[in-house]
Amino acid sequence: DKTAAPFHGWIEEAEKNGTVPERAKKPLSYVSDAAAMSLIENLIGLEDVKKQIKTLINRQKLEKLRRENDLPSEPDINLHLVFTGNPGTGKTVVAQRLGAILADAGLLELGHVVEVSGSNLIDRYVGGTTPKIVEAVKNAMGGILFIDEAYALISHIGIHGKASSASADAIATLLLEMNRHKGGFMVIVAGYPEEMEDLLN
Numbered sequence: 001d002k003t004a005a006p007f008h009g010w011i012e013e014a015e016k017n018g019t020v021p022e023r024a025k026k027p028l029s030y031v032s033d034a035a036a037m038s039l040i041e042n043l044i045g046l047e048d049v050k051k052q053i054k055t056l057i058n059r060q061k062l063e064k065l066r067r068e069n070d071l072p073s074e075p076d077i078n079l080h081l082v083f084t085g086n087p088g089t090g091k092t093v094v095a096q097r098l099g100a101i102l103a104d105a106g107l108l109e110l111g112h113v114v115e116v117s118g119s120n121l122i123d124r125y126v127g128g129t130t131p132k133i134v135e136a137v138k139n140a141m142g143g144i145l146f147i148d149e150a151y152a153l154i155s156h157i158g159i160h161g162k163a164s165s166a167s168a169d170a171i172a173t174l175l176l177e178m179n180r181h182k183g184g185f186m187v188i189v190a191g192y193p194e195e196m197e198d199l200l201n
Contacts, residue, residue: 049094052081057105064106077183079107082200083190091190095146098188102144108186109142116145118152118191122166129166133173140185150189151199 041050059077066073079102083091096113103111116136123129136145147153153170178187189199 049081049083053098053101056102056107060105060107077107079183079186080178081186081188082196083188084193084196085190086192092146092148095144095188095190098186099144102186108144109184112140112143114140114143114145115148117148118150118189119155121147122152122155122170125166127169129169130173133170133177137174137177137181137185140187141181142185144186144188146188146190149191151191151195154199 056077056079063073063077083094085091092115095115099108099111099113101111102108114136121129121132121136123132139145153174154167174187189196191199
């Protein structure tokens with residue numbers, strides 16, 4: 001098959017150099033949406049999370065039906081979520097399984113999860129934070145950017161006040177990227193309830 005030749009050549013080249021692009025990789029834990037949803041349903045608690053996941057999937061189905069019937073639709077759904085809770089409440093586990101669910105439902109292209117800590121995204125210098133955020137978003141395109149301990153994003157106010165801090169850069173850049181790539185990836189910020197309330201405020 002002549003049309004398949006370039007594809008096979010790409011595979012051979014990638015295997016030879018060990019350079020398969022990140023966006024070409026499915027998560028190792030990729031499963032069908034039914035199986036992944038079953039895994040989440042079996043977790044104790046997290047009722048609000050389960051309800052929100054179902055809402056996202058139903059919204060996607062509705063938008064698809066509207067497009068098929070030439071009705072006005074919103075193609076890029078806001079996918080971003082906030083997970084709050086103490087350690088051991090399943091925040092990371094749900095995020096990992098959510099990628100597979102949303103990929104199979106057509107809400108995410110790949111469904112992989114890029115997990116980072118809020119403190120890892122903050123640079124000690126103001127100008128160093130923006131590139132870290134942009135790089136994290138780039139790696140998460142088509143999947144989920146899971147920011148654990150996200151409240152660390154506001155922990156570096158600096159001596160010149162909020163407007164001139166690494167934290168201000170982090171929040172502004174993250175919001176800009178979320179708006180710029182709306183529907184292209186999901187951001188999940190997670191952490192302790194009180195600290196996350198401060199972050200949201």
